[in-house]
Amino acid sequence: MIDTYRLIEVVNHIIAYATHETTTGNLFYDFEEIKESTGVDLKNDKLSRDYVASYIMEQRSNIVADMVITEDGFDLDFYLDCCPNYDDTEEMEMSI
Numbered sequence: 001m002i003d004t005y006r007l008i009e010v011v012n013h014i015i016a017y018a019t020h021e022t023t024t025g026n027l028f029y030d031f032e033e034i035k036e037s038t039g040v041d042l043k044n045d046k047l048s049r050d051y052v053a054s055y056i057m058e059q060r061s062n063i064v065a066d067m068v069i070t071e072d073g074f075d076l077d078f079y080l081d082c083c084p085n086y087d088d089t090e091e092m093e094m095s096i
Contacts, residue, residue: 007051019063020083025077
C-alpha cells in the first residue's frame with residue numbers, strides 16, 4: 001500500500017476533479033484515468049483502492065452521497081450543492 005498521505009492527496013484529487021466535471025451529480029472515474037492524473041495505480045493495488053474508498057465515504061460523506069467500486073473505477077454520486085457545474089436542464093427536459 002502507498003503511504004496514507006499520498007492516498008489522501010489522491011482522494012482530494014478525485015473529489016476536486018469529479019465535483020467540477022459532473023453536470024449531473026454522478027461521475028464514473030476510471031482507475032486508468034486516476035493513474036494518469038495522479039500516478040497511483042488503484043486498479044492493481046487493492047489495499048490502496050480500499051483505503052481511498054473508505055476515506056471518501058467516511059471523511060467526505062458531506063460531499064459524496066454514494067459510491068460503487070467496480071473493477072474499472074469508482075462510480076460516484078455527489079450532493080448537488082457540491083457540484084458547481086450541475087445543470088438541471090437535463091432533468092427538466094426529461095420530465096417534460
